Amino acid sequence: MSVLSDSKIKNSTFFLTGFPGLEQQYPWLSIPFSCIYAMVLSGNCLVLHVIWTEPSLHEPMFYFPAMLALTDLCMGLSPVHTVLGILWGLSQEISLGACIAQTFFIHGLSVMESRVLLAMAFNHFTAICNPLRYTSILTNTRIIRIGVVILGRSFLFILAPIVLLKFFHYCHSHILSHSFCLHQDLLRLACSDIRFNSFYTLALVICTLFLDSVLILTSYILILHSVLAIASQEEQLKSLQTCVSHICVVLVFYIPIIGLTMVHRFGKNLSPVVHVLMGNIYILFPPLMNPIIYSVKTQQIRSRIQRWFTLKRN
Template sequence: MSAVNDTKFNSAVFLLTGIPGQEDVHLWISVSFCLVYVISIVGNSVILFIIKTDASLHEPMYIFLSMLAITDLGILISTMPTILGIYLFNSREISFEACFAQLFFIHSLQLNESSMLLLMAFDRFVAICNPLRYTSILTVQTIDNMGLISVLRSLTVIFPIPFLLKRFRYCRANVLSHSYCLHAEVMKMACSDISVNSIYGLFITFLTVGLDLLLILLSYVMILNTALSIASNAECLRALNTCVSHLCAVLLFYTPMIGLSVIHRFGKGSSPLLQTVLSYISLLLPPLINPIVYSMKSRHLRAGISRALVKCRVSS
């Protein structure tokens, strides 16, 4: 009887879900998602183009920003096929292999974004607390090494997860509550003991995202202490103003991610709509808002965009 039941329920696919209770207006919702993707991809691509082509922006702050933009583009590309597939074509099925691959890229890119935010906090810390050694500390070679270590860390800690998930038996309905695959949700679909996955997930969350956030907070404590010690109020405000864009990026990234993680593990009675909205915010809002905030707050980046527009007009 057990073998019969396994054959009956162990399907080869997961079923993804859109916004609960809004199935009748999926086509209209798809318009909003299409706009979000277009604006996000164009915004981050413009940031990358301007930083690459404008020699005056080849500084540590903007190099880290370009790394953040690449990571945001990766997140958009990882989530776009399944999200638009659901809302445009009602395509809900995703194979186990595709699901495991998607969650690998989503989680590794999220961890890499956390690393980028930490590196950008370190950049602001050095610029404000030790400005005389800024260029000697953040050399091109050092920046490249920091970026490489961040990528390797993200890939290394997420690499075991698809293999840990693949060893399970899935004998339930396999209906996921999001439009893409996440580790915390996929492992709950298993009929096996998931304690190893649960412990490992918590471990890497605290070791990576938790540690990054702690170091970012520590860096801003030291930045604030240094800024307040500056005699001139104008110079103090000018120094803190250079951190506004980064602080917005930190809040946009960590707040919904932490909230979603807590709900997945402890909020069994929480609203499915709340989970869905938080999941979209955590993945799609940072790539959308980051280019806008940095373009508005960075005078040098705005100048670079203006020069690029002038060149386009002249050449046309």
């Protein structure tokens, strides 16, 4: 009876490695990580607040940055309790249920961010290549529908492999290689048949991240072709400037993904802490940088933020 009970407990509890080799520096590491999480929270909430409270920003072109800020806010804060829990010396253990929930949100929000970036690319393509029909194509109702579809499909598509994690038997070491839970980490510890999860997630990556990146690239090729057809150089620059912020956030999202993939694929001999840091960069870098990009590169948002802080001082 006790052996069965101990087996059930072991099978439902996992140990997060945190940052291997840096255990003595945890109190110091907790300071920059706490600051990063505070910046993620304040930066994305500020963008959302400005867009929500400023009537002049209640336009289709600003709804997509609001969707991105909301996604980044949830994405950046999804691993906060385990990462800071480790750095503050509270706990490195996590239950199977909590681990699966964290996995569900991290991967679901990652797919959702990719879809939002694709929707933003479509927004810029429509505004530049078909400006006369922009307001009739991207109405408020249609944008709300796009947002609902992105939210529903992003989490619905990953539901099946995540639910299966609950029924796997984990007979290998229960040590996870990051400071938060990821699908591939749990698969590595499972002794059950994981072929469906492996093939499904590969297909999902191809159909979302890869396909989205191809469609975004295609949209900008068409945008560039349309812009070069404009006679005035001033108009060309003005049209391209509207895309700068989106291009930056696309790079901020995909570069860490490429870096993390390269490290996992070719960095077998690298220190485990490199893998952990790359995983944290993949999750934290976009939510940290995107509010800064939109606050600096988008004139309407930048001016409203400046006016908001000016009023606060007065």
